[in-house]
Amino acid sequence: MQTLIKNAKIIQNNVENLVNIHLENEQISQIVNISEIVEEANFQQVIEANNQLVIPGMIDVHIHGANHFDMMDGTTTSIQEVSKKCLETGCTGFLVTSVTSSKEKLLGMIRATKQVIGKEQGAKILGIHLEGPYLNPIKKGMQDPNHLRLPDLQEIKEIINFSDGLIKMVTIAPELPGADDVIDYLISQGIVVAAGHTNATYEEAQHAFSKGVNHITHCCNAMPAIHHRSPGITTAALENDNVSIQAIVDNIHLHPGMVRLMHKVKTATNMVLITDALQAMGVGDGAYQFGGHLVTVIDGVARLKDGTLASSTVTMNKALKISTEMKLPLGDSIQMASQTPAELLNYTKIGQLRQGFDADLIILDNEFTVQQAFLKGIQVF
Numbered sequence: 001m002q003t004l005i006k007n008a009k010i011i012q013n014n015v016e017n018l019v020n021i022h023l024e025n026e027q028i029s030q031i032v033n034i035s036e037i038v039e040e041a042n043f044q045q046v047i048e049a050n051n052q053l054v055i056p057g058m059i060d061v062h063i064h065g066a067n068h069f070d071m072m073d074g075t076t077t078s079i080q081e082v083s084k085k086c087l088e089t090g091c092t093g094f095l096v097t098s099v100t101s102s103k104e105k106l107l108g109m110i111r112a113t114k115q116v117i118g119k120e121q122g123a124k125i126l127g128i129h130l131e132g133p134y135l136n137p138i139k140k141g142m143q144d145p146n147h148l149r150l151p152d153l154q155e156i157k158e159i160i161n162f163s164d165g166l167i168k169m170v171t172i173a174p175e176l177p178g179a180d181d182v183i184d185y186l187i188s189q190g191i192v193v194a195a196g197h198t199n200a201t202y203e204e205a206q207h208a209f210s211k212g213v214n215h216i217t218h219c220c221n222a223m224p225a226i227h228h229r230s231p232g233i234t235t236a237a238l239e240n241d242n243v244s245i246q247a248i249v250d251n252i253h254l255h256p257g258m259v260r261l262m263h264k265v266k267t268a269t270n271m272v273l274i275t276d277a278l279q280a281m282g283v284g285d286g287a288y289q290f291g292g293h294l295v296t297v298i299d300g301v302a303r304l305k306d307g308t309l310a311s312s313t314v315t316m317n318k319a320l321k322i323s324t325e326m327k328l329p330l331g332d333s334i335q336m337a338s339q340t341p342a343e344l345l346n347y348t349k350i351g352q353l354r355q356g357f358d359a360d361l362i363i364l365d366n367e368f369t370v371q372q373a374f375l376k377g378i379q380v381f
Helices: 076-088 103-116 153-163 179-188 202-211 232-239 256-266 316-325 330-337 339-344
Strands: 002-012 015-024 027-033 045-048 053-056 058-063 091-097 124-131 167-172 192-195 244-248 271-274 286-290 293-298 301-303 361-364 370-375
Touching: 002 330, 002 361, 053 330, 058 076, 058 124, 058 271, 058 316, 058 339, 076 091, 076 103, 076 124, 076 370, 103 124, 103 153, 153 167, 153 179, 167 179, 179 192, 179 202, 202 232, 232 256, 244 256, 256 271, 271 316, 271 330, 271 339, 316 330, 316 361, 330 339
Parallel strands: 002 045, 002 053, 058 091, 091 124, 124 167, 167 192, 244 271
Antiparallel strands: 002 015, 015 027, 053 361, 286 293, 293 301, 361 370
């Protein structure tokens, strides 16, 4: 089917342009200036964008739940509910993300993911992100200490084999004994290895980067703070051009000045917006069971009883809005939510408004509320 999205505002090199977007055979076939004459009769479907912002579908590489549902419960319903909420908030793709648990519970989540993929009711599953269980108890955050354990090569091989290629990212504390062997194996399987929930020193971090670790999970959170005599993993990541970083931009996890510094150092090509959302996303305040803990959400902030931050309730479209309020260029923010995560995961046909790319598109109003969504050229929201 041929579709025309007319009078669309897009951002190219941080400059606004008004264009008409042609979709054909599930892809973007052409993007032309609105001054060019378009024969609408040649299209089976014409969508009026009304000068609203059109962006590539966003990609959340770190999300645990939404709409009261926690994807670690091992049910297909939970994954479908998260898929639907992701689409409603501007994502066309996401990684089903675990928390530290028993191996049996983790395999249950993977099993449910395998049952849902290809049958999603919203955003598409792009793979699985294992956040744990090989994390440092000193920086556990909301991870369940009862199931934290040292890196185990045989266990991770069993988990990877069971996943049938779905695991795309693993977060690990690289300073733990046995981490080197696990990192080597994961990289040999083409899996992104991220450092997170880590107490790594600057030197330990540099060693991990030399092994192939090239990503940081929710940078600055659940890792040592920067100190001028003990700079730690955050400093090592910021100065290493081969390492990209995740950022939870919700006005809670990171100060705006830190977000701007991260962006200034890493640029949009090495910074990824994430939600790290729990099941309170899209629901609101209340009490939730998450990761083996009671989590209380007050005014949108999720915390454990001791005050520890426990994931977030931010959505990707809200993170996009907040990032612009923090004075990041809109085009860069869009790239950090779409192109950069796509490239991190080695997906070559999503995440950009370009000819030949999949027609996964989102139309946003001035408040960044999703008005319409397209998956491979088909309007789905």
